[in-house]
Amino acid sequence: MLKIQEIRELIKLVDQSTIDEFSYEHDGSKIKMKKHNGVTNVVNQAQQAPAPVQVAPPVQSAAVPTVPAVEPVKAEKLEDVPASKVEDANLHKITSPMVGTFYASPNPEAKPYVSIGDKVKADSVVCIVEAMKLFNEIEAEVNGEIVEILVENGQLVEYGQPMFLVKPE
Structure with a gap:
């Protein structure tokens, strides 16, 4: 079942x-x-x-917060998100390749893969997105510095949703 x-x-x-x-x-x-x-x-x-x-039609949202099952899921509108989180032409966005749950570390006791200010390489793992009981490691795809983490640990992420902002080197 x-x-x-x-x-x-x-x-x-x-x-x-x-x-x-x-x-x-x-x-x-x-x-x-x-x-x-x-x-x-x-x-x-x-x-x-x-x-x-x-079911509401798909909404282009910056984040979908995780809420208890008894409450409806609310999507933030792009107008409600601070400008720094919406667009910065000089920053690379690491986006979710699938719908799933964002995890900042490999397990609850471990420290996060990356924090703000950390230097990453293109093949550095920055997080895990769990979808249908499969844990997918997400790589940075660019050399640079993490300047912003846009999602919370355990939060549901949508396909294409930005999760990190990286200042490329």
């Missing part, structure tokens, strides 16, 4: 894609999603109970 967080991630991925229908079977459970006019219907056939889920 899929966990609720995994189902939510599937709903987001289907909503952001151009497909209109998606079905998934695993261990006797079957989930089927159909998009119609901004509403994604999710049916878990193991329980035989349709559950309409209202």
